[in-house]
Amino acid sequence: MSMMRRKIRGFTLVEVLVVVVILAILAAIAVPIYLRYVASARAGEAQEAIGAIWAAAKIYHSKYGNWPNNIQLLENDGLRLDQIVQNKWEFSISAGGTGIRTITARGTRAPVTGKNVNFNAQTGVWTGYGITQD
Template sequence: MLNKVNKKIQEGFTLVEILIVVVIIGILAAIAIPTYFNYVEKAYASDAQTQIKTIFEECKIWRATHSDFPTDVQEMIDENASNISQSTLLKWQFEIDLQQSSESSSGIEGSIVATSTEEMPGGADNKVCYDVATSTWTGFGTSVECAD
């Protein structure tokens, strides 16, 4: 009878065992959560990068028909030269600064910058920058900040 009582008392976990498990879970969370947020940030930046690539291609077509680059995405939308969705324009504001260049291999230099708005789940004022001459991405979702 005494063995049955001792057996029932010894079933379960001690406070130390539970604390060790909680500490291990905390350590794993401390490692996993920043990594997760980094992936989420890169996903939001990827959306902007896709839109910037589309805008850049549309700008090249615009230059072929207008002999100069557009100064604004809205200008292209007004002339049906861009099909960027309204939902994208609610999340991102795009700045186009492109010029023709004889020094660049593509004949184009400048940048296209996307700045997130309040509607963006990742937060406002995050910039994704594309340098046309070097074909490099900087800003939100990368380890390098946009050059001013």
Template sequence: MQATAKNAFRNLKQGGFTLIELMIVVAIIGVLASIAVPQYQNYTARAQASEGLSVTAGMRADIAEQYSLNGRFPESVEKLESTAGRYVDTAEYERVGDGDNASGVITVTFQGSSALGAKTMQISSDKPQEGWTCSATGTNSIGENRLPAGCKD
């Protein structure tokens, strides 16, 4: 009869994880999250910054056309209705310098509700046919690590 009592006692024991095993799993998830969340935020900000390139594509094409026709940057570009986007608030063009030393600079300002905040990015070129470069200059810039990969130096 004692053998039957031992078998009954063994069947009542529940299996499961110990507290230390659960704590180890929680610690591992915490470490992975502490690495993944900042990387995801950076990825999101760079994706939103790339909208600045797509929103200004028409403006950059107009500037390149005027440059190829006249041999110099235009004084101004008519404001296109498509210069605002989901994350871009405004995009403004400015000619910097005179004559052959002039360059074109487009300043993109992002909305405050975006992952970038109400910060700016500059898209500039000395020769628009050769391409445009993005920069994070100024006190209110988005930061070098958040520039889109499509227009870095």
């Protein structure tokens, strides 16, 4: 009878600890992956807008023969960025005599405050927040 009672009582402390350790290991692996995924998704907004800015800058250059040195010139020429994206990100262009060097998005609202997403127009390389290098 006592053997029967012992089997019904439940899990031993060792069994519970083994499960807790396994869950902790899985969480330690999954949480950083999830956080990188979230950062990449947030940066995707900025990348999409920078892509539109870059395309508009090339059109501007073909129309006027010079490169724009600020976003306002592109907006005056017809560029329309999503208002939600503009509320989160501030965009800037670094231009020189030979063309646009970089287009940068700087986060202005949480959770991207102070984060930068950069596009080097001369090399085509993305850097900054949420960007994974392949």
